[in-house]
Amino acid sequence: MASIGGARAVRELLRVRADDIGWALFRADNSALIAGLLGTHLGDERRRLPDVELYELLDADLDALRDTGLDLPKTAQGYCADWRASGYLVRRPLPGARGESLELSPGALSAIVTLRQLVAPRLSVTESRLQNVSAQLSRLAIDTDPDFGRRLSQLELERSRIEAEIERVRAGDIDVLDDQRALERVRDILAQAQEMPSDFARVRAEFDDLNRRLREWILDSEASHRPVLEDVFRGVDLIAESDEGRTFAAFSALVLDPHLGDDFDDSLSQLLSRAFSAQLSAGDRQFLRRFIPMLKDHAVEIHTVMTNFARGLRRYVQTQEFQRDRALRQLLRDALAEALDVKDKVKPYTETGLHLQLSAVGINSVGNLRLHDPSEFDASEEVLSNAPTVVDLAALRLLARETEIDFAELVDAVDRAVLERGPCTVADVLELHPATQGVASVIGLLALAASHGVVEHDAIEAIAWRGTDGVRRSANVLVHRFQAPISARAA
Template sequence: MSALARAHALTRLLADEATWRLLRADLAPVIVAVLDSHLGGEERRIDSEELYERIDVDLEELRAHGFELPGSARGYCAAWRTDGYLVRRPSEASRGETFELSPAALGAIRFLAQLAQPRQSVTESRLTSIARQLQQLAIDTDPDASRRLAQLYAQRDRIDAQIEAIAAGEETTLDASRGLERVRDILAQAEDIPSDFARVRAQFEDLNRELRARVVESDTAQRSVLDEIFRGVDLIADSDAGRSFSGFSSLVLDPEVGEAFDDDIRSVLEREFATSLTQQERRFLRRLLRTLKERSAEIHDVITSFARGLRRYVQSQDYQRDRVLRRELRAALAEGHAASTHIKPFHPTALRLDLAAVSLTSAGAVRLHDPSEHDASQEVVAHSAELASYEELRAMARETEIDFDELTRNVNDLLAEGGPCSVGEVLSRRPATQGVASVVGLLALGAEQGVAEEATERVSWRGEDEVERMAEVPVFRFTGRLL
């Protein structure tokens, strides 16, 4: 491709690709920082109103440090959605809407993160991984059975030699530096998963729109899509993207594979070199399988929803109405194009268009500004601070919190007097001064520092109304001094 053709292609890419637009935006540092802090972590989707509140707080702080941000969170989110950085979807839990990062925004954030903290790309583990995959691909695609057998026998010989070396004590484990290098290569690949899932969802959304358009645009001679849907064919699940995702999802949801995956992660995190990983890297590894399952289930729900919606759209004959509307719009556009050579767009016409619906507002909704509402009608009284009473503060604290210091002291006193004791025995000798709160506090201490027994006991206490109450609770026995 010549430089001119390449330049034209990149110019079109700049106009169409939101990732590039975000990277060259004037407010790119602010956009990436704000969106990544709220939507780039474990929380990938947030209700719109909650996101507005969070971003408004960020905007106040940014303005205080010299950033010129005259707009509001609502206005910026609307602009970012238009530019393709945010995706707005209806909320499944309420009647509102949610925001999440678009694949373009995820790609830009990932690119800038690699610029800020570049990873070592030329590593032994990465080359080994590529070589192993190439070797396996060559074996799996070789049509000559003899060559495939020879390669598999060579692999077996290498494995047998390694087994003998380990049995003889000659094979050493991987050193800490190389182990850390490999686990960070794995993390680098796994960090692309959120953007991969976002792209997969976008692919299915595009496929759903394409199939609906084909349903509307197909005529009598092109009824393949309609015929397949009427026969019950799931065109979304049977597409290339659907089959690819189905294979991935079945592997993730396989119990045996999942258990082995978790065991391997636990084993890696127990190694000595894993102590060099950051807390965020360790948490990411521990949650990796859970994240894969959650996002796979989400994509599966999207596929099911699109498939059902497409089938319902066809079987309910709603597409017939859209066909009529499309035909009328095209006819109107054709007539308008023909008339544009004779009549200017701003030429007045005698036509009158009656709207099907008119937005109505009541005059009572208008509220006049009353300056007197902001005037203080009473004299402001200044109160001087007084010395607080320790007893009053302690009484206020006991009304809102469990006095664990008192409960711990009671248990330790009984242990010193007569040895091990249960929650019921503590309450019988040290009444519950806070009513049921004391009972709950003792049970919490017993569950945390006591010994649980396979039995129950009856406890009693008096509340503020001086009415005696009883309950059956599990037996927790205190055997040692509480901390």
Template sequence: MSMRGSAWSERPCHPPQPGWSHEARLVTALGAALRLRRLVDTDAAFALLRAEHAPIIVALLSRHLGGQTRRMPAEEFVDLLDADLDALRSHFALPQTGVAYAAAWRSAGWLVRRPAPAARAETVELSSEALRAIRIFEQIEQPRATATESRLMTIRDQVQRLAVETDPDGTRRREALERERAVIDAQIQAIGEGRFEPLDAARAKERVAEILRLAEDVPSDFQRVRARFDQLNHELMASLLDSDESQRSVVEEIFRGVDLIEQTDEGLTFSAFSALVLDTERSEAFEDDIASLLDRDLSHAMTTAERRFLRTFLHTLKLGSHEIHGVLAEFARGLRRYVQSQDFQRDRALQRSIRAALAAAQRAAEHVKPFHASGIELPLTSVELSSLGALAFHDPSEFAVDVHVVAHQPGLADLEQLRALARDTEIDFAELSGVVNDRLRGTAAVTVAALLDEWSATQGVASVVGLMTLAARHGRVSADETESVTWSGADGARRSARVRTHSFTERIPT
């Protein structure tokens, strides 16, 4: 049992041929216009582009969810939104609150709310349509070169590789590979004789810009893949209800290991991509190449954000791949539970009853007017009151305040007390940044565990959490290695925990 998306596909708008008649040209133009108008009316990305406060919405969404942070708790996002709205209201008319705007953006399809995996809360992230709209704004604001040398070389290499790998003639394919080997041998001989020059700075900078342009699109693809998997899951549920097969045959097909979602085009593509990302040998070689680029003079041509993006690029891909694998596993488990439960049989029976009722109504519509009294009474779905005792009367005296309100005069706040209160309620990131920068003056890298061995956490576990947060933002988090961190609590007792290795490799900007 396979399933494919039911969304209409966009066909290319081919220009009419010179020999076409006026009627053919009109049909072609009309079809293209109607198809594109439907796209404009239904696509959420176009809705964001023509929104009343489109620049403000794009600026806020890209600021909080379009950079390194792609997902955050809903409450934290609303708090940040309220703070930004307070600053913007002096220049723009923004009467609503952050909660209202977030709800409106979610209804418009620009925000996606999901349950947090480890807490009773929700997270928000950008939808694939919002990411497309933000990218359009970025491309218009900062247009990029349309035909760079690196881009032409990429096209040439891909065309050459495709021509070789699809050639059915083994002789021509062998000749092409031998020519490629001769070029490589000549380069090796030149290196051995010292007749080679590294790539000049201008061309290297151009290729770095092209690499960053391609890499920036990859994390956004995860959101589109996940959205497509969500759609496939709902469509698969509907196809199970429409299937004429018995419950037993559906269960047997699922338990034979046939993952219906992974057999779709999106599932097969993502499985191949994930296998490439999770390959240990290729991942280590990729990280070594990035480290080599960042250690050379070429890194000075990149901003701090671009260097951080490259350094954490593979880690971001692994996290996204792991998350979507978890989504696929949850979909498969949900399908199995649904098919095995009584809900599957109940929903199928309900669907058959609804279809039978619709068919009967269609036949009756030829003989009975819509406004004809049927004589059938349908009870309300709400709960009816059984007695007068269920009513509760409003007593104003219960809400009357009979105690005199005492007015207190505000006193003079003490600066030291306010500082102590701030340290008890917030993490002192300024202090932690200074400790990390002082330690990096004498070494190239330092881990959180090494810092805590030499420096006493003044805020207890809050200092440990702050150091790990700074390392996640400005340093490196190992995917395999772990370390033991120790600190003293407020009661003076020594405590320890084993965490992933967090390390700092560069100074934290202050």
């Protein structure tokens, strides 16, 4: 009879092999290069680097590897582009600065941890690990027991054991672990502690996935997903209220507890003062010293991510952006449905006659660029502040004459010239009454003659005037003749 469980296990592993980034890293041709370089620069305490800084570090490593005879044709930037496309690296914007950062994806980080254990295997069947499992199992049995009497009995047994231990210590009977067993326990603690920072990458990925699912539910118009939209409208923080959010909140509260940090530092100081700690590497000792601060940094980062996701989700709903995206999605679905209907009749390369202007940055030569010169926008002159003064009518009239033609003066000049000489041309008016506004007076007379006089298109006359700068000027114009006073015609 065939084993159904074995077949199911094979199918699950095949699914994981197709989707898991860590498995893909194991199968990559340059898996040693990926794990060695990225694990060194992104797999320890520092999990994220600006892309430019990472390129510089990797280029130096690549040069050293080429000196040993390895064929590495690409630059660090080229390799990082490939690793980012394969899912080993994740690109994120740098907070508070221009540029981007690179970090290991959760799958790649898990794979690198596994490969490190192959390089430096640690004994898994140890006394300390068994004691940890036994202690946690006993603690869980007590914490989950609903029976009052049984729980009280277990706690009293625990108290009796502790009191007996206290009496033994008071009597001077102390069991001190030998250096070998103590070192074994420290390394077991290190193995567990070094796995915790990698968990933050998975937590970050879970929140990314949760944020994406919530947005998809908001876009979904099905009635089963309507409560998600209603909760956001009411201000419910769905990120914090999720299972992932509650689990992380409990962990974060413990990490940020000042008593935990003080107890850890005190215990660590005592531990590193023991003789056996000299057998620990400098990296292990540094990791233990930085363990709690590192967890706090990661916890604050994840909390910031949760807050940003929650604010973005609330803004997405309250600003009605989801309505636009929902309409766009429906239009895309309709277009795809119509495309399926005509796929057998219209070829994909058929000319449609439509031209779509894509939004893209134009590619130009560097020579076309113009450097920004801050001095062009430098207001070097001081801004003068003038106190308000009283202006008389004569000053206002003078200001008006500098910007406008004084037609009242010109009409009076034309009327007096016509009364004195009879019908007269513009040249006659200028001869009797000089142009006080220069060419502006000439233009005004020509405009008045065109409106109130006669323009003789077959005759030309020379006119002369003195400009406001005192220079005498002249011009030939068509004869413009005033037949009667302008004021009399207006009346």
